Amino acid sequence: MTLNMIISYLDSGKNSNFILQSPNDHFMKSISLILLMFSFALLSCNSAFKSMQTPDDVYYSVPLQEGIVKVEPETRSHEENYIRMQSRHSTWRNMNNDYTDAYYDPYHYGYNYSYYYNPYYYSFPIFCCNTCLSYSIPINSTPRMTNLGSYYNTSTKVVNSKTGQIQTFTFKNAYNNSNQSSKITRGNLFGNSSSYSGSNEGGGRSYSPSNSNSSSSGSGSSISRPSRY
Amino acid sequence: MKRILTFSLLFFCAIVKGQIPEDAIRYSWYPQNATARILAVGGAMGSLGGDISATFVNPAGLAFYHVSEALFSLGYLENNNKSIYRDSSSTSSNGSLPLGPMGFIFCEKNNKKSASNYAFSLAFNQKAAFGSFTRYSALNNYSSFSEQFAEEYSGSGLSINEALNSNTPYPYTSAPALYTYLIDTTRVNNNLFVMGAPENILNAGQALRQDYSKRTHGGLYELALGFGGTQDSKILYGATLAIPLIAYSSSTIFKETDTSSNAFNKFKSAQFQDDFKTTGSGLDLKAGVIYRPSEFIRVGLAIHTPSILFLKDTRTTYCSTVLESDSGTIESFDVSSTTFTNGIAGESKYRQSTPLKAILSASYVFREVEDVTKQRAFLTADIEYVANGGNRFHSDNEAPTVEEENYYKSLNKVIKDLYRSTINFRFGGEIKYHTVMGRLGFAYYGSPYEDKTFRANKMLLSGGIGYRDKGFFIDLTYVHNISKDANFPYRLSDRANTFATTRDNRNTFAVTFGVKIP
Numbered sequence: 001m002t003l004n005m006i007i008s009y010l011d012s013g014k015n016s017n018f019i020l021q022s023p024n025d026h027f028m029k030s031i032s033l034i035l036l037m038f039s040f041a042l043l044s045c046n047s048a049f050k051s052m053q054t055p056d057d058v059y060y061s062v063p064l065q066e067g068i069v070k071v072e073p074e075t076r077s078h079e080e081n082y083i084r085m086q087s088r089h090s091t092w093r094n095m096n097n098d099y100t101d102a103y104y105d106p107y108h109y110g111y112n113y114s115y116y117y118n119p120y121y122y123s124f125p126i127f128c129c130n131t132c133l134s135y136s137i138p139i140n141s142t143p144r145m146t147n148l149g150s151y152y153n154t155s156t157k158v159v160n161s162k163t164g165q166i167q168t169f170t171f172k173n174a175y176n177n178s179n180q181s182s183k184i185t186r187g188n189l190f191g192n193s194s195s196y197s198g199s200n201e202g203g204g205r206s207y208s209p210s211n212s213n214s215s216s217s218g219s220g221s222s223i224s225r226p227s228r229y
Numbered sequence: 230m231k232r233i234l235t236f237s238l239l240f241f242c243a244i245v246k247g248q249i250p251e252d253a254i255r256y257s258w259y260p261q262n263a264t265a266r267i268l269a270v271g272g273a274m275g276s277l278g279g280d281i282s283a284t285f286v287n288p289a290g291l292a293f294y295h296v297s298e299a300l301f302s303l304g305y306l307e308n309n310n311k312s313i314y315r316d317s318s319s320t321s322s323n324g325s326l327p328l329g330p331m332g333f334i335f336c337e338k339n340n341k342k343s344a345s346n347y348a349f350s351l352a353f354n355q356k357a358a359f360g361s362f363t364r365y366s367a368l369n370n371y372s373s374f375s376e377q378f379a380e381e382y383s384g385s386g387l388s389i390n391e392a393l394n395s396n397t398p399y400p401y402t403s404a405p406a407l408y409t410y411l412i413d414t415t416r417v418n419n420n421l422f423v424m425g426a427p428e429n430i431l432n433a434g435q436a437l438r439q440d441y442s443k444r445t446h447g448g449l450y451e452l453a454l455g456f457g458g459t460q461d462s463k464i465l466y467g468a469t470l471a472i473p474l475i476a477y478s479s480s481t482i483f484k485e486t487d488t489s490s491n492a493f494n495k496f497k498s499a500q501f502q503d504d505f506k507t508t509g510s511g512l513d514l515k516a517g518v519i520y521r522p523s524e525f526i527r528v529g530l531a532i533h534t535p536s537i538l539f540l541k542d543t544r545t546t547y548c549s550t551v552l553e554s555d556s557g558t559i560e561s562f563d564v565s566s567t568t569f570t571n572g573i574a575g576e577s578k579y580r581q582s583t584p585l586k587a588i589l590s591a592s593y594v595f596r597e598v599e600d601v602t603k604q605r606a607f608l609t610a611d612i613e614y615v616a617n618g619g620n621r622f623h624s625d626n627e628a629p630t631v632e633e634e635n636y637y638k639s640l641n642k643v644i645k646d647l648y649r650s651t652i653n654f655r656f657g658g659e660i661k662y663h664t665v666m667g668r669l670g671f672a673y674y675g676s677p678y679e680d681k682t683f684r685a686n687k688m689l690l691s692g693g694i695g696y697r698d699k700g701f702f703i704d705l706t707y708v709h710n711i712s713k714d715a716n717f718p719y720r721l722s723d724r725a726n727t728f729a730t731t732r733d734n735r736n737t738f739a740v741t742f743g744v745k746i747p
Contacts, residue, residue, distance in 0.1 A: 003282070008433075008670075015578055020466075026395050030568070035288035044301075049699055049745060049747065053600070053601045053602075054601065054664075054697050054698050054699065054701070054745055055295060055296045055599070055601070055695060055699055055745060056279070056297065056601055056604060056661075057279035057280075057294045057295055057298075057358055058266075058277060058278065058280060058594075058607065059279070059281075059593075059594055059596065059597055059598070059601075059604040059661075060293075060597065060598065060599045060604075061293055061462060061597045084506065086726030095480055113502070122308050137571050137572065138571060138575045139570070139571070139573060139575065140395075140400055140569070140570035140571060140575035140576070141574055141575065141576060141577050141578065141626045142394075142398055142399075142400055142401070142577060142633075143542075143571075143577045143579065143624070143633060144396075144401070144505060144542055144544055144577060145249070145402075145636055145637060145647065146249045146250075146253075146720065147377065147380055147381055147720065147721075147722055148250075148636075148639050148640060148643050148719055148727065150377075150380075150720035150722040151250060151643050151646075151647055151720065152643075152646075152722075173319075174725040174726070175682065175725055175726055175727065175728065176318075176372070176725040176726070176727050177315060177727050177728065178315060178316050179315055179369065179370045179371070179436065180315065180316075183588035186370065186371045186372065186431055186724075200337075203380050204421055205380060205383035205422055205423045205424065205425045206383065206420060206724070207382075207383045207414055207419065207421040207422055208421070209386060209387060209389075209391075209421075216726060217603075220260040221571065223393045223394065223395065223408070223568060224393065225393065225407065225408050225410070226408075226562055227391070228410065228560060229554055229556075229558050229560060
């Protein structure tokens with residue numbers, strides 16, 4: 001949930017892109033707040049460095065050969081450890097609890113009056129309505145696809161202007177980046193009526209629909225094309 | 230639980246899936262973002278340490294920290310683009326406010342004399358800024374944008390009614406093109422073909438005016454928890470667990486116009502707009518080590534595992550066509566892809582795995598002493614290996630179709646063939662005099678394409694100054710980034726393709742402000 005909130009915020013584009021003429025108010029407020037927090041941190045921290053140098057951790061590293069001080073691990077008595085554990089969790093306190101009557105037990109105050117004073121008690125059942133159903137419109141999940149064959153395009157079909165025959169030229173890096181290109185010129189992929197026989201020899205964008213309903217004005221579908229004059 | 234298991238398997242198997250091949254390198258081919266201090270030295274910091282940027286590059290560098298700190302970085306990016314498309318030149322520009330590293334460094338103890346040391350970092354960074362605006366315009370007498378839809382539909386085997394159905398596999402491309410008669414079937418010698426209306430102009434030996442514009446927003450962000458430690462100050466080690474966050478949006482408009490004065494040639498103009506948004510998050514791990522063979526010398530090695538990203542694309546396209554009839558009558562048609570996706574934008578969920586990254590680095594630090602008045606300078610350099618061809622995509626929809634799965638398999642094959650591994654270089658240095666510092670840097674990112682025709686690369690020149698005193702520090706940096714790339718407005722498989730060469734001149738101003746916490 002938190003991640004989604006962060007992504008939603010980032011996705012708003014408010015912190016990464018802006019129109020120069022209209023700076024985003026929300027973004028500026030966020031930046032102002034962060035700068036204010038840093039200013040406060042600066043005021044509270046820099047007083048400690050007024051009389052000493054500001055360390056630069058990029059440069060300073062403990063010398064390899066000398067000056068190394070072995071720091072022994074801190075030792076604690078058993079009693080001290082036990083007190084520390086008791087102060088951190090009630091399990092350790094309950095193991096040696098002198099308060100046999102919960103009425104006087106400072107760790108269980110109010111927990112035995114029908115839990116009325118127990119801040120963790122709630123008298124009504126808590127449930128989540130995970131099974132509640134609501135109607136939603138199905139979302140189309142088609143990926144953003146492209147014709148992957150076009151990434152291997154090292155051949156191109158052109159029509160021989162003299163014979164009208166469609167020819168396939170194969171060479172590496174077949175690009176046409178100029179209107180003056182003489183290397184690759186456009187040909188009508190249908191060929192002309194005399195050269196194209198309807199077989200696959202010429203290639204082109206021939207079309208063989210799965211059923212016979214391939215007219216230009218579709219009908220019977222939930223979505224139909226608008227009619228033309 | 231099932232998702233966690235899947236996640237874990239993916240993490241180690243580096244399986245990926247994607248949408249179109251160009252999506253693959255968006256999250257792997259970008260210059261390194263860091264604090265202003267590190268940006269000024271070219272972004273090189275694989276072995277330097279002592280900066281929060283180590284969290285995102287080589288977490289072993291965190292072990293150099295002896296005093297805790299908090300910092301914040303911000304930048305301003307101005308992008309000037311020059312595109313050359315079919316011998317015509319166009320320019321465009323935009324601005325954005327990318328974020329830099331920010332967060333906290335916690336030292337285990339501020340004991341400057343101890344050989345052993347540990348430090349943790351909690352940091353946030355915008356690793357890549359996607360804000361850009363690209364525009365170009367030219368005459369084209371060779372191919373039309375509509376032909377990609379004609380290609381797609383002719384090979385589909387679908388009738389027009391099937392293609393226009395709400396369950397069509399082409400709701401963003403062929404369906405809007407068919408609906409608006411941008412493409413249509415035609416009969417030649419009793420055989421059916423699919424043809425784009427603008428092809429009438431090209432087949433008559435005339436040219437189309439093509440206008441392309443693309444605006445992108447957003448970034449690749451990372452929330453990271455880093456650890457660095459050392460026992461003897463000779464070998465330093467560290468690891469970072471990071472959560473990448475993706476927020477990217479793109480709006481592309483392509484327009485074709487008849488340039489002839491003929492009012493009876495069946496086509497006048499068409500505009501196709503493609504809007505999509507990618508959001509998601511993921512997980513990755515960075516681990517590194519820095520070795521100090523002698524004082525003043527640091528050698529570093531860092532490995533970044535592939536980021537496993539769970540992404541969602543939301544997409545809508547719009548198509549409008551103005552046609553001329555044989556009698557000269559003007560007809561206009563327009564439609565949104567939501568017509569074919571139940572009235573709401575389509576959503577596609579997928580997983581992407583970014584490639585493995587390895588960084589080898591070395592630094593020479595003049596005067597590694599605690600007394601800042603005796604600290605003089607450092608030189609540092611990185612060599613980075615990125616296996617761009619290792620990007621992978623996979624469907625994350627609840628019930629992916631066989632066609633969808635097959636598409637992703639083919640896509641991964643194309644990515645492997647289309648992209649190659651790159652070796653990137655970064656180096657720079659700093660001179661320090663008491664509390665004032667000056668820096669210079671350079672970085673070069675090689676072409677990720679196997680096809681050498683594109684000549685893509687990124688080159689960065691940087692410089693900056695810094696001031697550090699009274700418990701705080703501030704660094705200011707300027708980076709000039711020259712980025713060359715190729716931009717395909719559309720791709721065809723049965724004609725030679727055409728592309729624009731783009732040259733981005735990016736001016737970045739970055740500032741980092743921080744405080745030391747005693």
